[in-house]
Amino acid sequence: MLHVEGLKVSYGAIAALKGISFHVPKGAVVTLIGANGAGKTTTLQTISGLHKVVEGTIKFDGQEISNMPSHKIVSLGISQSPEGRLIFPGLSVKENLMMGAYLRKDKKEIRSDLDYCFSIFPRLRERLMQAGGTLSGGEQQMLAISRALMAKPHLLLLDEPSLGIAPLLVQLIFEKITEINRDLGVTMLLVEQNAHMALKVASYAYVLETGEITLEGPASELASNEDVQKAYLGM
Amino acid sequence: MEEFLQQLINGLSLGAIYALIALGYTMIYGVLRFINFAHGDVFMIGTYIGFYVLNTAFVQSLGPGAETAVIVFLAAMVGCGLLGVIIEFLAYRPLRNRPKLTVLITAIGVSFFLEYTGQLPFVFGADPRTFPTVVEKTTVLQAGGLVIDSYQIIIFVVAIALMLGLRLLIMKTRIGTALRASSMNLKAASLMGINTNAVISFTFFVGSALAGAGAILYAMSYPKINPLMGILPGLKAFIAAVLGGIGNILGAAVGGFIIGAAETMTAGYISPTLRDAIVFAILIIILIVKPSGLFGRGGTEKV
Numbered sequence: 001m002l003h004v005e006g007l008k009v010s011y012g013a014i015a016a017l018k019g020i021s022f023h024v025p026k027g028a029v030v031t032l033i034g035a036n037g038a039g040k041t042t043t044l045q046t047i048s049g050l051h052k053v054v055e056g057t058i059k060f061d062g063q064e065i066s067n068m069p070s071h072k073i074v075s076l077g078i079s080q081s082p083e084g085r086l087i088f089p090g091l092s093v094k095e096n097l098m099m100g101a102y103l104r105k106d107k108k109e110i111r112s113d114l115d116y117c118f119s120i121f122p123r124l125r126e127r128l129m130q131a132g133g134t135l136s137g138g139e140q141q142m143l144a145i146s147r148a149l150m151a152k153p154h155l156l157l158l159d160e161p162s163l164g165i166a167p168l169l170v171q172l173i174f175e176k177i178t179e180i181n182r183d184l185g186v187t188m189l190l191v192e193q194n195a196h197m198a199l200k201v202a203s204y205a206y207v208l209e210t211g212e213i214t215l216e217g218p219a220s221e222l223a224s225n226e227d228v229q230k231a232y233l234g235m
Numbered sequence: 236m237e238e239f240l241q242q243l244i245n246g247l248s249l250g251a252i253y254a255l256i257a258l259g260y261t262m263i264y265g266v267l268r269f270i271n272f273a274h275g276d277v278f279m280i281g282t283y284i285g286f287y288v289l290n291t292a293f294v295q296s297l298g299p300g301a302e303t304a305v306i307v308f309l310a311a312m313v314g315c316g317l318l319g320v321i322i323e324f325l326a327y328r329p330l331r332n333r334p335k336l337t338v339l340i341t342a343i344g345v346s347f348f349l350e351y352t353g354q355l356p357f358v359f360g361a362d363p364r365t366f367p368t369v370v371e372k373t374t375v376l377q378a379g380g381l382v383i384d385s386y387q388i389i390i391f392v393v394a395i396a397l398m399l400g401l402r403l404l405i406m407k408t409r410i411g412t413a414l415r416a417s418s419m420n421l422k423a424a425s426l427m428g429i430n431t432n433a434v435i436s437f438t439f440f441v442g443s444a445l446a447g448a449g450a451i452l453y454a455m456s457y458p459k460i461n462p463l464m465g466i467l468p469g470l471k472a473f474i475a476a477v478l479g480g481i482g483n484i485l486g487a488a489v490g491g492f493i494i495g496a497a498e499t500m501t502a503g504y505i506s507p508t509l510r511d512a513i514v515f516a517i518l519i520i521i522l523i524v525k526p527s528g529l530f531g532r533g534g535t536e537k538v
């Protein structure tokens with residue numbers, strides 16, 4: 001479904017991605033783990049069209065999408081729950097969710113997708129009219145994921161959903177990610193520093209180190225790999 | 236009392252014009268987080284658009300009146316709107332990911348460009364021109380010493396109608412929702428599938444068109460126009476936007492009325508020579524007391 005080949009991206013003179021290749025098969029949850037500054041966010045933002053591709057290709061369902069404008073990429077079926085959540089602070093929870101469905105016109109289905117989000121995260125229904133900016137970090141994360149789902153994506157990009165939220169909620173969020181993947185069959189690319197959780201929910205994993213992929217394999221294999229355990233699982 | 240009321244009405248009608256200009260500053264700041272210092276000059280161009288349209292044989296043949304007013308307002312609004320879009324496209328868009336200071340300096344450059352190109356003899360010329368009559372000035376209400384003229388009525392009606400229209404546009408339409416989302420977080424807005432470049436162009440169009448309407452109202456009241464005339468009203472409208480809380484639309488409108496009233500009251504009761512000074516004094520006071528402005532939500536940014 002998503003094929004990235006030899007992707008290079010830089011910020012001015014600094015190369016953030018030095019030619020990475022990976023792919024995400026339809027229906028799967030694939031994770032990209034790596035330390036802070038490895039280039040995870042750059043990878044997802046580039047897929048979403050926020051950075052210029054210096055070299056390499058990004059193919060989605062066979063179509064080249066590198067350097068397409070962001071809104072076109074969303075319309076092809078790729079949505080993102082970004083790092084730091086980027087909730088619209090002055091819009092209500094409901095309005096935030098509706099922003100996710102900005103490009104859609106199928107009113108009835110939007111309604112039922114909203115209901116699905118509420119069934120996954122009942123907290124959002126309770127806070128429906130509250131301003132997004134007043135939610136707790138965990139609630140904002142639920143909102144960011146739901147907002148991305150409201151685009152009815154074929155591919156969902158998740159940037160560090162565990163970042164800055166309470167450990168108990170981290171557990172819950174990852175359970176829900178699995179649940180969403182199972183219920184909707186939506187393909188996911190999950191980016192995480194929390195390798196422990198990421199390797200549990202993903203089927204296949206890549207390790208990203210300062211802009212290069214150094215290791216890849218089935219998630220269970222990587223979880224038992226000694227180097228990974230030492231570097232990312234704190235064992 | 237009568238005199239006070241008269242000063243207030245005069246002040247609020249000047250303020251309504253500032254408010255229209257201030258809306259452009261604040262809308263553009265809202266989306267791009269920088270002050271478009273060329274905005275006052277877009278306002279100036281608006282008066283010249285009005286001037287040339289009023290001097291066409293066709294409009295001359297219509298003479299002053301409602302038809303002429305509609306034509307001249309539409310021309311200045313559309314003309315300024317397009318000018319704003321072009322300025323953004325040519326001067327600011329290529330710098331989208333550059334530091335804000337770069338864009339700010341560019342805006343000052345655009346401002347000088349418009350002011351000094353305008354003074355060239357084959358453009359507008361440096362000499363002041365007389366703005367032709369759009370509609371006849373009549374006394375609408377006279378009670379004792381209190382006089383309200385048709386221009387003041389037109390200013391209030393046009394300004395308030397445009398502000399209400401803007402509110403509807405922003406709160407009730409799809410592009411308005413996209414605009415609000417973009418001013419909260421441009422990156423998040425593009426991740427929602429919003430074409431943020433289109434939203435930015437739209438913002439420049441609407442903000443500049445409001446300055447175009449303000450330009451005609453201003454030139455009707457002060458019918459001497461010249462290529463540097465945008466500087467002072469532009470600066471005052473900018474201060475109005477800061478007073479209201481830059482980025483806040485209601486704040487810009489309220490700020491405009493306050494600045495207009497303060498200026499007129501000072502001129503009337505203290506000294507006409509202090510009319511500009513009071514506005515800058517207000518700026519200094521806000522920056523000290525409440526830099527985020529009357530309606531601002533904290534989080535000030537240096538510009």
Ligand SMILES: Nc1ncnc2c1ncn2[C@@H]1O[C@H](COP(=O)(O)OP(=O)(O)O)[C@@H](O)[C@H]1O
Nearest residue numbers: 011014016034035036037038039040041042043
């Ligand atoms: N806007 C930016 N400008 C310059 N350098 C950046 C920018 N964003 C990220 N970087 C640099 O690019 C590298 C990768 O960053 P990022 O993709 O955010 O990593 P991660 O998400 O894995 O923490 C880092 O070295 C970071 O400092």
Ligand SMILES: [Mg+2]
Nearest residue numbers: 040041042083
């Ligand atoms: Mg990151």
